[in-house]
Amino acid sequence: MILVRRMLQQALRVSGRSSFPLVKLMERWTEGAAAGSEGTKMQGVKTLNEMPGPSVTSFAWDLFAKRGLSRLHELQLEGVQRYGPMWKASFGPILTVHVADPSLIEQILRQEGEHPMRSDLSSWKDYRKLRGHHYGLLTAEGEEWQTVRSLLGKHMLRPKAVEAYDKTLNSVVSDLIAKLRLSRHPQGLSSFLAFVMSLVLFALAGISSVLFESRIGCLDQVVPEDTERFIQSINTMFVMTLLTMAMPSWLHQLFPKPWNIFCQCWDYMFEFAKGHIDQRLTAEADKVARGEKIEGRYLTYFLSQMGLPMKTVYSNVTELLLAGVDTISSTMSWSLYELSRHPDVQATLRAEVLTVLEGRKIPEAADVAQMPFLKAIVKEVLRLYPVIPANARVIPERDIQVGGYLIPKNTLITLCHFATSRDPGVFANPNHFNPYRWLNKDQTYHPYASVPFGVGKRSCIGRRIAELELYLALARIISEFEVKPNTEGASVKPMTRTLLVPENVISLQFIER
């Protein structure tokens, strides 16, 4: 916040303007964009100019002066209260239409074209262009995206292909359990940092084992320095993502610091992934040279065999590594947090796990298929804490009509998933953790109200791997430990750091069963 204010002050000094004209300039710019893209007005259909929303000044004030960047999820709730299910706002230089109603979100996603697009304005894309990297699945568009999506889909979306990862993932879960035991004080208390770090390292070890068939030392007693730096780079990059997107690109040149930090983080992440890919593929080539048989069952191997340029392999593995870390660690944190605060839910889950396991200790993929309560818990955690609190879509092919408005093609549409998944009109007692709501067969919810993995062609390709990993880990932890809050009743709120993460310390006790 202070950084942004300083940057703006510096910008004004350099440009010799007062802050008022600068804001006015931005206001005119974005209003111009709305008016210019209005399209032909049809009868009974409203244009973007008629859509309610905060002025550029008041939204910028919310974002920068009222910690809005870390409260973007709360701003969704405030937006619905003030303006209803659709409103427009300018996020820095970008005019975006917010949509916070499940039926309207459904209307948008059903109008997606052949190659859905999340956002055309991403600073992630700018970085790749600058450095000459290829795009990975998160950032690619059109045919380029479709090619890799179809190839990877065979290994990441087919249930049988994903189930085959259960042994690999289970060995990572065993290491996590050992780490949780080690990090406890005699009373069973896990130190906060050790706990948080364990979950982040667990997530990185999980995705690495799927990508490289190796944990890259994540759950060793001493974590390699490069692994720690990789994790730090992810954190900083996510913080800088919102800042760099909120700043028009001419500000990047005036205040290069955030943009430079953002690029350095990505440089390191690409370098880290490339190092591991090269190492792994060289080892395979050596095996071939020795006449040994290769049994590669890991994604990097599959990707390298698909005839893609190596630059495409590097960018995809970098993006998959990134996608698999904070998503899993944050969902694990919230799951254990809610379970610790709901001993009844924890007891029911434990009973379900023990019944299915019938004396065995380690659940397999086939076992979790018989654990509906475990699945309901993860579903409820992701309803309350959707890792991606707001997604985005751009429809480049044509103007679309949604909720009585004509939305011109190429408009950035923000899908307010946090708001819909806490909508009291859809979910009774929406802020309450109640996994039983998903088991009540008489109760149905709008299918687009809680969609933590997205819907359709561009939805999360890691969903099945993520769910399997979460189920295996939670089932094991709950069968081996009683999880209790450390400070009774201390509640933790979410904050936005591009992803939705815990704002404060989640401090838990892991008591041996």
Ligand code: HEM
């Ligand atoms: C709890 C865990 C996770 C959640 C909640 C989650 C959620 C999401 C969401 C909401 C999207 C955007 C979907 C859309 O635009 O419609 C997405 C995309 C994506 N996710 Fe995940 N994700 C999770 C874990 C993972 C993991 C473990 C991986 C890697 C193995 C992964 C890889 C990806 C990729 C590559 C995309 C881009 C897909 C594309 O554009 O085609 N995710 N994820």
